[in-house]
Each structure stands twice: as C-alpha cells, then as structure tokens.
Amino acid sequence: xxxxxxxxxxxxxxxxxxxxxxxxxxxxxxxxxxxxxxxxxxxxxxxxxxxxxxxxxxxxxxxxxxxxxxxxxxxxxxxxxxxxxxxxxxxxxxxxxxxxxxxxxxxxxxxxxxxxxxxxxxxxxxxxxxxxxxxxxxxxxxxxxxxxxxxxxxxxxxxxxxxxxxxxxxxxxxxxxxxxxxxxxxxxxxxxxxxxxxxxxxxxxxxxxxxxxxxxxxxxxxxxxxxxxxxxxxxxxxxxxxxxxxxxxxxxxxxxxxxxxxxxxxxxxxxxxxxxxxxxxxxxxxxxxxxxxxxxxxxxxxxxxxxxxxxxxxxxxxxxxxxxxxxxxxxxxxxxx
Ligand SMILES: NC(=O)c1ccc[n+]([C@@H]2O[C@H](COP(=O)([O-])OP(=O)(O)OC[C@H]3O[C@@H](n4cnc5c(N)ncnc54)[C@H](OP(=O)(O)O)[C@@H]3O)[C@@H](O)[C@H]2O)c1
Numbered sequence: 444x445x446x447x448x449x450x451x452x453x454x455x456x457x458x459x460x461x462x463x464x465x466x467x468x469x470x471x472x473x474x475x476x477x478x479x480x481x482x483x484x485x486x487x488x489x490x491x492x493x494x495x496x497x498x499x500x501x502x503x504x505x506x507x508x509x510x511x512x513x514x515x516x517x518x519x520x521x522x523x524x525x526x527x528x529x530x531x532x533x534x535x536x537x538x539x540x541x542x543x544x545x546x547x548x549x550x551x552x553x554x555x556x557x558x559x560x561x562x563x564x565x566x567x568x569x570x571x572x573x574x575x576x577x578x579x580x581x582x583x584x585x586x587x588x589x590x591x592x593x594x595x596x597x598x599x600x601x602x603x604x605x606x607x608x609x610x611x612x613x614x615x616x617x618x619x620x621x622x623x624x625x626x627x628x629x630x631x632x633x634x635x636x637x638x639x640x641x642x643x644x645x646x647x648x649x650x651x652x653x654x655x656x657x658x659x660x661x662x663x664x665x666x667x668x669x670x671x672x673x674x675x676x677x678x679x680x681x682x683x684x685x686x687x688x689x690x691x692x693x694x695x696x697x698x699x700x701x702x703x704x705x706x707x708x709x710x711x712x713x714x715x716x717x718x719x720x721x722x723x724x725x726x727x728x729x730x731x732x733x734x735x736x737x738x739x740x741x742x743x744x745x746x747x748x749x750x751x752x753x754x755x756x757x758x759x760x761x762x763x764x765x766x767x768x769x770x771x772x773x774x775x776x777x778x779x780x
Contacts, residue, residue, distance in 0.1 A: 444457050444458065444459065444492055444493035444494055444738065444741070444742065445457075445458075445493070446493065446495060447722060449589075449611055449612065449638045449722060450611075450636035450637075450638065451589075451609060451610075451611045451636055451637070451638075452558070452588070452589035452611040454524055454557055454558065454588065454589055454611070455495075455524070456495065456496040456524050456638075456722060456723050457493060457494045457495050457496050457723065457741075458716055458722075458723050458724065458741040458742075459494050459496075459723065459724060459726060459737055459738055459740075459741040460494075460496040460497065460498050460526065460640060460723045460724065460725040460726070461485065461486070461489050461494065461496070461497045461498065461725075461726070461728060461734070462498050462642065462725045462726055462727040462728070463497055463498055463499040463503060463508045463511070463512050464499075464500070464503045464504075464508060464727055465477045465508075465727055465729060466482050466499065466503065466504070466507070466508040466511040466512055466515075467482075467503070467504040467506075467507025467508045467509075467510055467511035468504050468507070468508075469504070469507075472504055473663065474727070474729070477511075477729070479511060479514060479515070481729075481730070482511045482512070482514075482515045483514075483515045484731055485515070485728060485730075485731060485734055486512070486515035486516060486519075487515075487519075488731050488734055488735075489734060490519055490522050490523065492738060494734075494738060495522060495523055495524050496523070496524045496526065496723060497512055497516075497523055497524070497525055497526065498526045498528075498614070498640070498642075498725045499512050499525065499526070499527055499528070499551075500527065500528035500529075500530075500562055501527070501528065501529055501530055501543075501547060501562075502528075502530055502562065506547075506550050509527065509547060509550040509551045510550045510551075512525070512551060513550060513551035513552035513553060514552070516552075516553075517552075520552070520553055523557075524557045524558065525551060525553065525556055525557050525558070526557065526558045526560065526612070526614070526640070527547060527551070527556045527558070527559050527560070528559075528560045528561070528562035528593055528614070529543065529544065529547070529559060529560070529561060529562060529578070530562050530563070531561060531562065531563060531564065531565050531570070531571075531574055532574055532577065533570075534570065534573070537573055537574070537577055540577040540578075540580070540581065541580075541581055541584070541586070544556070544559070544581045544586050544587070545586070548586065555585065555586060555587065555588055556586065556587045556588070557587070557588045557589065558587070558588065558589050558590070558591055558611065558612060559578060559581070559582075559587040559589075559590055559591070560590070560591045560592055560593045560612065560614055561574055561575070561578060561591075561592050561593065561595075562593050562594070563593065563594045563778055564592070564594060564595050564596075564599035564778065564779070564780070565778075566778075566780055568602055571599060571602055572602060572606060575602070575603055575606055575608045576606070578590050578608075579608060589609075589611045589612075590608070590609060590610070590611065591610050591611045591612035591613060591614070591637075591638075592610055592612075592613050592614075593613065593614035593615070593640075594614070594615065594616075594768075594769070594778065594779050595610075595613050595628075595779070596627070596628055596768050596779040596780045597627050597628060597631055597780070598780040599779075599780055600613070600628075600631055600632075600635075600637075604635065610635070610637045611637070611638060612637065612638040612639070612640055612722065613628070613632055613637050613638070613639055613640070614639075614640040614642055614725065615628065615639060615640070615641065615642065616641075616642055616643050616768075616770045617629075617639070617641035617642070617643075617644075617715060617718075617721070618641065618643055618644050618645065618646050618650060618711060618715060619646070619650055619692060619696070619711055619714060619715075619753060619756075619757045620646045620649070620650065620669055620689065620692065620757070620760060621643070621646065621667075621669075621764070621770060622757060622760075622761040622764075623761075623764060623765060623766060623767050623768045624639075624768065625718075625761070626765065626766075628768065629718075629720050632720055633719060633720040638720075638722035638723075639720050639721045639722055640722060640723050640724075640725050641715045641721050641723070641724045641725065642724075642725040643725075643770070644711060644712045644715050644724040644725070644726050644737075645708060645711055645712065645726060645727075646664075646667075646711075647664040647727075648664065649664060649693075650693075650696065650707060650708070650710075650711035651706075651707050651708040651711065652693070652696060652697060652700065652706075652707035652708075657670070657686060657689070657690070662675050662676070662677045663677050665677070665678070666678045666679070666680075666771060667680075667770045667771055668680045668682055668684065668764065668767050668769070668770060668771065668772075668773050669684050669685050669686070669688075669689050669760065669764065670684040670686060670689070671683050671684040671686055672684065678771075679771060679772065680771060680772055680773040680776070681773065681776075682773045682774075685759075685760055685763040685764055688759040688760035688763050689760060691756065691759055691760070692756050692757050692759075692760055695752070695753075695755075695756030696710060696711070696753070696756065699749060699752050699753065699756070703746075703749050705743070705745070705749070706736070708736055708737070708740060709736070709739060709740040709743050710745070710749070710753060711740075712724055712726065712737060712740035712741060712743075713740050713741070713743040713744070713745045714745060714750060714753045716741055717744070717745060717750055724737075724741060768780075
C-alpha cells in the first residue's frame with residue numbers, strides 16, 4: 444500500500460491506520476477479549492502489506508492496548524508509525540508529564556513515539572495551553588517525533604495555533620453518519636495543512652450493513668448522538684437522536700451497494716478518503732479478513748455518481764446533526780469546541 448507523507452512532519456502514513464482500541468481487551472471490556480495471537484497476526488498482516496500506521500491510546504484497556512501493540516511489533520517496530528494519545532493531564536498531574544510518557548514508551552517497548560496526540564481537549568484554556576506546552580517539551584526531549592491533537596474543534600485549534608504548537612494531525616470522528624466536521628473543522632485543517640485521521644469509518648460496523656434493524660445493533664454501539672437515548676441506558680447525550688435519518692442512509696446504502704456491486708463496508712470507507720484533507724482512516728479490525736476488506740476499501744476509487752449518491756443519502760442526517768461534533772455528548776455538554 445502506498446504511503447503518504449504528512450505535510451508538516453517527516454512521517455509517511457498509510458491511508459489505512461489500524462485502530463488498536465480492542466488490543467489487550469479482556470472479557471467485559473468494550474470490545475471483549477482479543478488474544479495476543481490474534482493481534483500478532485493482524486499486525487504482521489498489516490506490515491506485510493505496507494499498512495504501517497497503528498493508533499493506540501493510554502486509555503485503551505488501561506494501557507494493555509499499548510502493551511499488546513508493542514509486543515506484536517517486536518523486532519518490526521521500525522517499520523511502523525505509532526500514533527498514541529495521551530489524556531489531558533490535570534494541573535496536579537502535569538509535573539509528571541515526562542514520566543507519564545516514559546511509562547507509555549515502556550508499555551510500547553520503544554524509545555520514541557512517532558506521533559503523540561492530546562486525546563480530548565478541555566474548555567479550560569489555561570490548562571489546555573499547559574498541556575500543549577508539556578507535550579512540546581517532551582518532543583524537544585526526543586520522546587516523541589511529532590505532535591498533534593484529537594477531537595479539537597475550531598476554538599481549541601486556534602489556541603494551539605496561537606501558541607505556535609505545530610499540529611501535524613487532528614484525529615476526528617468522520618463517517619457517513621458523522622459529518623459535522625465538514626462545515627468548519629475540516630476547512631481549518633485543510634487551510635493549515637493539518638492532516639486528518641478519520642476515526643470510526645464504519646461507525647463500529649453499523650455502516651457495513653451487517654445489522655438487519657436498529658434493534659440488532661449492540662446497545663454500546665448505539666450510545667452515540669444519532670440514536671435515541673431514551674431507548675438506551677448506555678447513552679449519555681440525553682437527546683432523541685435522528686433514527687429516521689439513519690434508516691434513510693442505511694436503506695440507501697443497501698440499494699447503492701446492490702446496484703453498484705460494491706460492498707457497503709467499502710462504500711463507507713472509500714467515501715471518506717474521497718474527501719479532501721483526509722490523510723488516513725482509523726479502522727478497528729477484529730480479524731485478518733476484516734483487515735483485508737478495509738485495505739481493499741482504501742484502495743478503491745468510487746465513481747462520481749456513487750459518491751454523489753452517498754452524499755445525498757447522508758444529507759438529511761448531516762442537516763439534523765449539524766454542529767454536533769462530539770459523538771457521545773450533545774449541545775453544551777459537547778467536549779469539542
Ligand atoms: N480519537 C478518539 O477519540 C477515538 C475515538 C474512537 C475510536 N478511535 C480510534 O478509531 C479506531 C476505530 O474506531 P472503532 O473501532 O470504534 O470503529 P470502526 O473502525 O468504525 O469499527 C470497527 C469495528 O467494526 C467491525 N468491522 C471492522 N471491519 C469490518 C468489515 N470489513 N466488515 C464488517 N465489520 C467490520 C469490527 O467489529 P465487529 O467484528 O465486532 O463487528 C470492528 O471492531 C479505534 O480502534 C481507535 O483506534 C479514536
């Protein structure tokens with residue numbers, strides 16, 4: 444797979460990034476148990492096919508995702524680009540910033556992280572600035588090669604830019620059900636040469652067409668703002684969602700898939716990469732077969748009529764959810780600003 448150099452760093456990434464949230468999972472964790480053997484096979488399959496980019500976070504399975512990825516990379520570490528995400532540190536935690544990053548390096552069995560992102564911003568601008576400064580200082584110390592952000596909207600990006608913080612990448616929710624970044628965030632990233640890593644391209648499998656009805660979708664995958672929170676104790680956004688518009692999209696995707704002969708999972712992922720500014724899609728893959736299908740998707744160029752049919756099918760949902768940048772918290776509770 445051909446890799447692309449990020450505009451603001453000497454780092455080349457593949458259009459498919461392997462999402463490692465499930466790595467190191469045990470029974471009862473969000474994605475359930477994931478054996479080290481399965482992770483080893485996925486990582487080897489990815490590297491053998493030029494898929495060099497892996498996305499993890501301190502918070503994924505309490506550090507076990509990082510450990511599992513480090514274990515699977517082993518001697519092939521230098522072939523990979525590791526994107527890691529550090530949680531926003533409180534004022535009390537900030538003095539331990541360097542130690543927190545060194546602990547992460549140990550979990551990953553490496554001496555440098557390629558791209559370290561702040562996982563979520565805060566609306567407390569002083570604390571945000573202090574975290575951005577701390578991240579820059581660990582970069583200056585050589586613990587990370589390049590720095591970026593995740594879930595940063597226009598205001599938080601402005602704070603970073605005003606400080607001269609070099610945002611190389613912004614990792615954001617972006618898929619056919621989640622298009623709110625298109626109005627403001629995506630243009631800002633484009634204008635400033637900030638790469639976009641689009642996470643949840645398949646909306647946790649919902650866009651692959653594998654669920655016959657909304658009721659078949661596991662409740663934890665229906666926690667997001669598109670679904671009615673009154674029907675789901677796992678949801679915390681408190682809104683009524685846009686389920687009618689979700690059904691319009693899913694029905695249209697079925698028809699577009701039938702008439703074009705292109706599987707729905709490929710429609711979903713290839714549509715994202717057709718948008719300007721997207722550097723990579725970050726997809727969770729639970730099996731080598733899913734990884735192969737997602738790899739095929741990032742290399743598929745959809746015909747113009749298929750792209751515009753997908754745009755039209757997702758337009759009602761886009762209009763209903765416009766301005767909702769946070770997938771799990773709505774209105775004034777949104778963490779993205
Ligand atoms: N920065 C952030 O705040 C943030 C937030 C969320 C996620 N992320 C990152 O984004 C990554 C991806 O997000 P995600 O895993 O939540 O969502 P996703 O990539 O949209 O969905 C992944 C899930 O869909 C199913 N799947 C994958 N490929 C498939 C295929 N070809 N056909 C059918 N089903 C398929 C698998 O689950 P089943 O087989 O169990 O159905 C898989 O676990 C995460 O791993 C993480 O690295 C970042």
